[in-house]
Amino acid sequence: MPELKHLAAMVEAILAVAGEPVMLDALVAVAGQGVEPGQVEEAIEFVRLRHEGEGSGLQVEHVAGGWRLATRSEHEWALREYLGYRARARLSQAALETLAVIAYRQPITMPEINFLRGVNSAAVVRTLVERKLVVVAGRKQVVGTPLLYRTSKEFLVHFGLRDLSALPTPEEVEQVSGEGASEP
Amino acid sequence: MPELKHLAAMVEAILAVAGEPVMLDALVAVAGQGVEPGQVEEAIEFVRLRHEGEGSGLQVEHVAGGWRLATRSEHEWALREYLGYRARARLSQAALETLAVIAYRQPITMPEINFLRGVNSAAVVRTLVERKLVVVAGRKQVVGTPLLYRTSKEFLVHFGLRDLSALPTPEEVEQVSGEGASEP
Amino acid sequence: MDPAVVGGEAPLRPSVVLPVFEGPLDLLLHLVREEKVSIWDIPIARICAQYHEALRAMEEMDLEIAGEYLVYAAWLLLIKSRLLLPRHEGEEKDPRQELVERLVEYEKVKAAAAELAGLVEMRRGVEAVRFAAPPAPEDVELDLEDVDVLALSRALRQVLERHVREHPQTLQLEPIRFSVREKIIELFDLIRRQRSFPLLSHLLTRPDRLESVTLLLAALELVRLGTARSHQRRPFAEIYLTPTGTALPMDALTDA
Numbered sequence: 125m126p127e128l129k130h131l132a133a134m135v136e137a138i139l140a141v142a143g144e145p146v147m148l149d150a151l152v153a154v155a156g157q158g159v160e161p162g163q164v165e166e167a168i169e170f171v172r173l174r175h176e177g178e179g180s181g182l183q184v185e186h187v188a189g190g191w192r193l194a195t196r197s198e199h200e201w202a203l204r205e206y207l208g209y210r211a212r213a214r215l216s217q218a219a220l221e222t223l224a225v226i227a228y229r230q231p232i233t234m235p236e237i238n239f240l241r242g243v244n245s246a247a248v249v250r251t252l253v254e255r256k257l258v259v260v261a262g263r264k265q266v267v268g269t270p271l272l273y274r275t276s277k278e279f280l281v282h283f284g285l286r287d288l289s290a291l292p293t294p295e296e297v298e299q300v301s302g303e304g305a306s307e308p
Numbered sequence: 309m310p311e312l313k314h315l316a317a318m319v320e321a322i323l324a325v326a327g328e329p330v331m332l333d334a335l336v337a338v339a340g341q342g343v344e345p346g347q348v349e350e351a352i353e354f355v356r357l358r359h360e361g362e363g364s365g366l367q368v369e370h371v372a373g374g375w376r377l378a379t380r381s382e383h384e385w386a387l388r389e390y391l392g393y394r395a396r397a398r399l400s401q402a403a404l405e406t407l408a409v410i411a412y413r414q415p416i417t418m419p420e421i422n423f424l425r426g427v428n429s430a431a432v433v434r435t436l437v438e439r440k441l442v443v444v445a446g447r448k449q450v451v452g453t454p455l456l457y458r459t460s461k462e463f464l465v466h467f468g469l470r471d472l473s474a475l476p477t478p479e480e481v482e483q484v485s486g487e488g489a490s491e492p
Numbered sequence: 493m494d495p496a497v498v499g500g501e502a503p504l505r506p507s508v509v510l511p512v513f514e515g516p517l518d519l520l521l522h523l524v525r526e527e528k529v530s531i532w533d534i535p536i537a538r539i540c541a542q543y544h545e546a547l548r549a550m551e552e553m554d555l556e557i558a559g560e561y562l563v564y565a566a567w568l569l570l571i572k573s574r575l576l577l578p579r580h581e582g583e584e585k586d587p588r589q590e591l592v593e594r595l596v597e598y599e600k601v602k603a604a605a606a607e608l609a610g611l612v613e614m615r616r617g618v619e620a621v622r623f624a625a626p627p628a629p630e631d632v633e634l635d636l637e638d639v640d641v642l643a644l645s646r647a648l649r650q651v652l653e654r655h656v657r658e659h660p661q662t663l664q665l666e667p668i669r670f671s672v673r674e675k676i677i678e679l680f681d682l683i684r685r686q687r688s689f690p691l692l693s694h695l696l697t698r699p700d701r702l703e704s705v706t707l708l709l710a711a712l713e714l715v716r717l718g719t720a721r722s723h724q725r726r727p728f729a730e731i732y733l734t735p736t737g738t739a740l741p742m743d744a745l746t747d748a
Contacts (some may be wrong), residue, residue, distance in 0.1 A: 129362045129363040130362075132363050132365075133362070133363055133364055133365035133380070133382075133383065134365055134383050134386045135365065136364060136365035136366060137365030137366065137379040137380065137383040137386065137387060138365070138383075138386060138387065138390050140324075140365065140366055140377075140379055140621040140622070140623075141379060141387060141390075141391065141619050141620075141621060141622055142390070142622075143622040143623070146390075150390065153389075154386050154389045154390045155386075170363065171363075174363060174364075178313045178314075178317070179313035179316050179317055179354065179355075179358065180317055180320060180358075181316070181317035181318060181319065181320030181321030181322075181324065181355075182320060182321065182324060193324075193621075193623065194623060195321040195324055195325060195623060196317070196321065198317075199317065199318050199321035199322070202318045202321065202322060202338050202339075203321060203322060203325055205337075205338045206322045206325075206326070206330075206334060206335075206338045207325075209334050209337050209338060210326070210334065213334075213635075213636060214634055214635055214636055215634040215636050215639055216634070217634070217647075219634075220634060220639060220643060220644065220647045221647045221648075221650065221651050223644060223647070224644045224645065224647035224648035224651065225648060225651055227644060227648070228645075228648050228690070228693070229694070229697070230685075230686075231682075236699070239699045240651055240652070240655050240697060241651055241654075241655075242654065242655060242658050265674075282636070283446065283640065283641050283644065284415075284444075284445045284446025284447075284456070284640075284641075285446055285447070285641065286446070286447070286449070287687060288685070288686045288687070289686055289687035289688040290446065290447045290453065291641060291644070291645070292444070292455065292641050292642060292645045293690070293730060294645070294649070294690075294693070294730060295725070295729065295730070296455065296645075297642060297645040297646060297649070299430065300430075300433065300434055300437060300444075300455070300642060323621075324621055324623045325623045327620045327621065327622060327623075328620065328635075366621065367618075369618070376620060377620070377621045378618045378619060378620050378621060379617060379618060379619045379621065380617070380618070381614065381615060381616055381617040381618050382617065383617055384616050384617025385617070387617055387619060388617075398612075399608075399609075399612070401512070401514055401605065402514055404605035404606075404608050404609050405514060405601055405602065405605040407605070407608060408601050408602075408604035408605040408607070408608055409601055409604075411604070411608070412604055424597060424598065424601055425514065425515060425517065425598070425601065426515040426516050426517035426518070426560060426564070426594065426598060427514065427515030427516070427517075427558060427560045428558070428560065437642060440638060443638055443639075443640035443642070443643075444640040444641050444642050445640065446641075455641075460637075460638040461635060461637050461638050462638060466612070467608060467611045467612060467615070468611060468614070468615050468618070469611070476604070476607045478600065478604075480607075481600065481603045481604050481607050
């Protein structure tokens, strides 16, 4: 019965992008005219059984009166590992801001970074140092001799810059990203 | 071989939550010690084949150098119906042309883009930058040191390309253009 | 051929459907195709006339004609006149050559654009799955690979704008004494390192006004000593300091 399989595939696609439990009614409505709720229920059951078998990392859950596709609990650990791995390979908005402050104002001390950003940025700076985008560049000869930070060679390589003078000027940024385009 | 199936299930769970292409490296790292990249590749293939069968609404895509789980295009209508009309904003002809110039000639400067298209393309490039399809890739070492542009990872995802080499070759493109106009 | 564009008849309403051209090359390519002639042997006189006619039609429709169209109009006329001149056998290249080359290149661009459009078309309905995931350890949305210098500069602007918002002018910190001599050395080092140093934004973001004043004095002193040059493209724009290559005469520094 190709009908059932087709319906099941459609149900699976919808559950996969819904991001929340989907009610039977909604699925029936989308399935279109001539499709009975019973057939949709069969299709859901088909998807559910298909994911019960070994080799699937997903499951169909019946929650809050609807159905949703979710990962299986046995992979929770792997998922956390993955999200942690990904976090290490990405930049947060806070890290980007801090990197920007250091890039354009180097060498700069932690108190100066904190002052400009208005929040304590110690943890973020540490991350940037760990990721080798920022390095320590000596100490500032003021009270407390705080550490000075500057961007690294890796930073230049990543951004395709020959030297720091190649950073875009405010005028250039305005030209390319336009006014008010600062929000992503 | 329960090992493979277990690994496949894990891979599927990770692809399901990632929402973006996942690199082989990441999967291998998460799989833990003693798991070879080759085994992970087999697991990915297992998941891919499982979704190729009838009855699945999903597919494993190889885009932007990684793998991701996505819906199949045959359910477009149903998805649109369920999610409400929310078609992704289409790219204008100007945007497509500019993107084509950048994709095939990258890294490229604004004056070079303008020259090839015969019109000032600054506003279009700005839109492409805002849509994160194009990023700045340093400066060209010529008079005025203009900024260089290249396509982003997001570009590869948007067009479903594994990497830049998966772009249709100029010869392929020319065959399509045909029209007898390109005879030497 | 669409009469609204190149037919020469003024349309009744300016809202008639009109092929939208992406620029002079696009229009030219369209005309060449309509003529069904080879791109390598363009009848310039005819195409030139049609091109001008098209521009006139666009004008009549109150379409804003970008400057590039006019540049190409002039170029076409130039080529036409060159073709009328007697040519020395085999010496000069065809006056049409460069135009043809650009058209050929542009045609490739158009074909590639169509190719890209086709790729997107094939992917309609292909959506990344969205699952309920365990919370990410940190708000990390930016793929480093796609973070470029523009993102960086924008981030800086956000910081500065926020900073200005949160620090109205009444800001008063502990009065610390700054020495011009110390600032001269500090600034000189910054200029040498960055090659093109944005003085204004540096001054405006110092935590202490007194420090800004001292820095300004130091900057003036550096210029006076011939160790730095200042540039400003237009009034109120950023002032850049660049090193002249002259070393800092340490003994000339007064301890202000």
